[in-house]
Amino acid sequence: MTEGSARSTRQPSMADVARTAGVSAQTVSRALRGSPNVNPETSRRVRAAVQQLGYQFNNAARSLSSGRSHTIGLVLLRSGGYYSRSAVTAGVEAAADEARYAVTIATISALDTGLMERSLSKLADQGVDGIVIAVPLISVTQRMEDITRNIPTVTLDGSRTAGARVLGIDQREAGRVATQHLLDLGHRQVWHVSGPDEWIEARRRREGWQECLAAAGIQAPPPLEGDWSPDSGHRQGQILAMIPDVTAVFAASDEMAFGVIRALRERGRSVPDDVSIVSVDDIALAAYCSPPLTTVRQDFYRYGAAAVALLLGGADAGVEESVASASLSVRGSTAPPRLP
Structure with missing residues (x-):
């Protein structure tokens, strides 16, 4: 053709x-x-x-031409991190409520293109005025492209369709910042508990970790994959605890870091005296765990609220599409390595 x-x-x-x-x-x-x-x-x-x-015009466009539906669609992954899901939802709902909009939530059970396409199609058929996608887009179909061109769409994880706009942090930079912090403290190697490989955020954080080590002339050890849960962090932490040379760990999420810390303690390894740990998210619990967690900040609530403002007003609302720089919150879980 x-x-x-x-x-x-x-x-x-x-x-x-x-x-x-x-x-x-x-x-x-x-x-x-x-x-x-x-x-x-x-x-x-x-x-x-x-x-x-x-x-x-699709159903959404017909609704818009005759009067807005005053509804925002939000796509979430059912098995994603609890805190990130709730914080994004709270931010979207608060901003939507202030603008007198309702929120329709579509959850998908797995990172599956077919499930994503059906969720977006359902929201389009319901005539939503805009869509916030808070899950990664591993691959994009023509139907997904058409929907996100015809309905204003914002993604919150760095992935996007041709028609979508993006808010969030540079996930690759997050991996570099976290790893470099540990190297700057004097650690000669940094191990990594990664997120699931099908998640774009997990891939990019892992790439940032690898790039940072390579720039320092250090060969990266094999990453240990988790699923974002504390339980998976605990399982991988038990492996790390049995490797005497491990002094620094970069966990791809706070919740996995909590599990790693517990596993290390159960094996008699102290944090940060024996092993330093840094992660990504800076959820509310990060500052209150023992020790308080050093982590790269993601403001899920603010990104959710900003996504709604970008959908409804864009530049008129003072909100711009952006991928923000990674910012590290340094707390008590990291320290220089113990002298021999």
Whole structure:
């Protein structure tokens, strides 16, 4: 099939309308919503482009053209970290409530493209005004691309479709910052308890760890994979506790770090006197565990609230699409290695 014939059979998208009208996709979305922030001439051009291209409104677009549904869709993974799920949900719901919007939550049981596509299709059919995706997109189908082009979408983990915007921290930098902190303390090797390989965040944090060690001329040891849970951290911590040379561990999440700390203590290894531990998330419990946990901060609540502001107002609301720099909260779980 030639490029021309493929173009002729593909349904026009919001991006096509934007190009024809000479405006951004965000402006097209606002024009179709009837936003007062779009001037009449721009709105006329958008609607002329819609008619010229034969752009087909989905249920969400029909709802927007006749009056907003005042509903935000939120996609979560059922088996993700408890704190991150609850904090993101709280942030989304608080911001949506302030804007007088309802939130419809779609949970998927596994990182499966089919499940994600069905969840997004369900939200689109319900006519949501925007979607927040708080799970990684391992692969993207054409249907997912079409939905996230036609409905304003923000992702919170660094993965994205062509039409989605992204908020969050640079996950690769998070791995580098965590690892470099341990090297700067004088540790000669850093072991890693990683998240599940199918998670983009886990891959990128692992890559950051590997890159940091390589830059220091250190060959990375084999990573030990967990599933974000304290239990998986405990299992891998039991392995680490039996390796005498382990003095520093980078755990990919706070909850796994809690499990690692317990396993080390059960084996008679003290934190941080014998082993230093750093992780990622900075959940509320991190500052109150014993010892308080050194960790790279992710403000899940703020990202959830900011995603809603970006969906509803974008630049007009003072919120920009961004991948923030990683910031380390240094506490009592890390220290220089014990002298021989």
